[in-house]
Amino acid sequence: MRRAAALLLPALVLAGCGGNEARKPAAAPTPTPSTRPEPVVDPAARLAAAVKAAWPDGVKQGPITFDDSKLVDTGFGPVLVSHGHVRDAAHADAGTIAVHYLDADGAGFTLRKSFPKAAESGSFGDLAEWSVSDKFLDRPVIQVEGGGTWQGYTCSVTTLVELRPEGPAEIASFPSLYDDGGAVEDRPQSIRGRIADIRKGQGFIVKFEGTRSFTERYVWRGGKYEREGGESRIPTC
Template structure:
């Protein structure tokens, strides 16, 4: 009897309390929506851009030059320019090499040809030039540096031509003698000179420092469309 009374009292106490039973937890969704990544524009690889540029170059079956191997596509303030180095197979002493320039504009996923300059720069002998490169140091536009030259009756001269890739087309900035050697015609008392560029100030001037049988420097300054020796004439003799 006492145990039953206790149970009834406990039930009565629980009934008098404002107890709210806990709700079961909300089940988690069986799967979540995958966020969509923002679309991004991936630029084409350099090799793909070069291949697209080469596709718009006209084929000149009458050209005496053979191209390929070191083509370059560069960006200029006026748009992309494709540069191609050509040589004359089995060329004679009088034949030089060439740099061709093709001015392009973007079109769809590739390019369209705007202007073609098949002989933007020519130099060298026996069918080819020496070396070529592109510099951003000399002018506000990229500048071709083309090294060439040759030997005449034992006198060897090396020239470096600077050609600016202007919006309207390639334009000569200077032709500088960067090597001179008379050992082929005067073996007992040869004169040798080797010049290198220094102190370049864009669109204003540069210095050529010579070493060899003599050591001196020449300053070239911008006068109009070209760089010219400050004293009027170069001290380097010709053949």
């Protein structure tokens, strides 16, 4: 009886050791690294930094003041597009679109390339309107309209300028407004054209409405948009 108890004791001791191993605390889980939110960039401050890089001496450049700008992010870096106008301008003075290619530099920018007259249009020192669009091509396109009145005849031209890695390039230009009401008494004409039905990288149409209604189609060919069918049907000044 004593021998059986002696044999049982080591077995209980071993069992107790195994039980102690089972009760070892589990390894602490690996902490998940905290994710910090991306810093919020103030668009106004970013635009101001871009303008400072493009115009370090101020936005007044001779007779032209560039006080209306947009910062465009492209696949080849940030680009500042600026509209300039001339105060107390002569009739022949045009409005201007300047383009600056920038490089990010910390919280600011450095100037890479400058194109102070990427587009000129209009009269009396200003454009009619301008915008930047991503509808025409994979790269941004500046759309500019400018015109004027000469001896009662009012005309306007629309110009498209593509922002390419090497610099801005004009890809289309066409008459978009004609009005002779200030010069003609018998059957005056007033015709306005608007771009519509844009197919990116393929083409678009210009819908003309007014005293006459018609459309003209432009197709992408040879690195620019060209009008189909020869000369435009809208009169010019």
